[in-house]
Amino acid sequence: MKSYRKELIVNVPSRRGFLNITSQVEECLHESGIAEGFVLVNPMHITASVFINDDESGLHHDYDQWLEKLAPHEPISGYQHNRTGEDNADAHMKRQVMGREVVVAVTKGKLDFGTWEQIFYGEFDGMRKKRILVKIIGE
Amino acid sequence: MKSYRKELIVNVPSRRGFLNITSQVEECLHESGIAEGFVLVNPMHITASVFINDDESGLHHDYDQWLEKLAPHEPISGYQHNRTGEDNADAHMKRQVMGREVVVAVTKGKLDFGTWEQIFYGEFDGMRKKRILVKIIGE
């Protein structure tokens, strides 16, 4: 069994945003030399998500509005977590809706994806450097 | 390390619906000859989920109503994504609540499940052919 590890560094210049990281994960897979196995991709932070969906800007706008409705940023004082001096309790909620990690099959050296599947980093507490872990196991 | 791959084909005859695919995943596992490892099951589409829960029709009715409350199908024009000519923005939201994929442990050649765990395909934009990926790695 082979294994591979890399950290991707991102810095979203706004509180919330979505980045398509598919090509960076593909580069990792290529570097790894692994042909059959699993790729795990997860943020190393707890106010962000890695998820798979469509690369369509209207949809990303919809996600943002929808998540803000399900777990509004304000009022800040509406969350006990924010009494610790944070203002990001909503980001911890949004991250749970969108999920932490994805596991993707590797087949013949490629991400085994359907037509529209793309990997995104979802930031809910940005304007700072964050790390994304890519770990691959297989042969 | 051994690996195995299969696509299951489904076609849900309504916009939304849930299919129990446990026995099909068990067949794949049997075919693979893998005794210890992980199974990954995911739709190859971005308006559907694979998830693990109870095979109880009342519960599935509740899920449907609840998801429709969290992310209503209508008004279609309430989502920017639908300006692309689609009417399925809500399906992209519902899929995130229910999750994309499941990873299941394989132990002694069987899905390592608790009493009530069953694998479901959740369709949120049906009436067309869809593919589900089953990938197994292990020994």
Add this chain to the structure above:
Amino acid sequence: MKSYRKELIVNVPSRRGFLNITSQVEECLHESGIAEGFVLVNPMHITASVFINDDESGLHHDYDQWLEKLAPHEPISGYQHNRTGEDNADAHMKRQVMGREVVVAVTKGKLDFGTWEQIFYGEFDGMRKKRILVKIIGE
């Protein structure tokens, strides 16, 4: 390839609650002798979650309130599932928001975590014994 399996037993003395199980998963990893691979952690029950987030009591209070708003326990009769004699339909919803399982990278014999990542068991239908599966594959 090596594999390892263990069941952790928990019993949350209230209907809902969160337990930090990180150190128990670390013990499993140590016992496994696996240095590079993946850990899968999932409840063997369908009204509970395993998820990764922050060990901060205010946040856990916020999660509880938020989940209760998204999928209220009462009225019991508001869910068809509860006509089976159960009163836990809401727990099946809450579990989907928080997710079933986590997959964690193993690097150099350790859980490959960012600073604040901790593994939690989220109980939504407690006051009974439950099992959590830890399965590790790698080398």
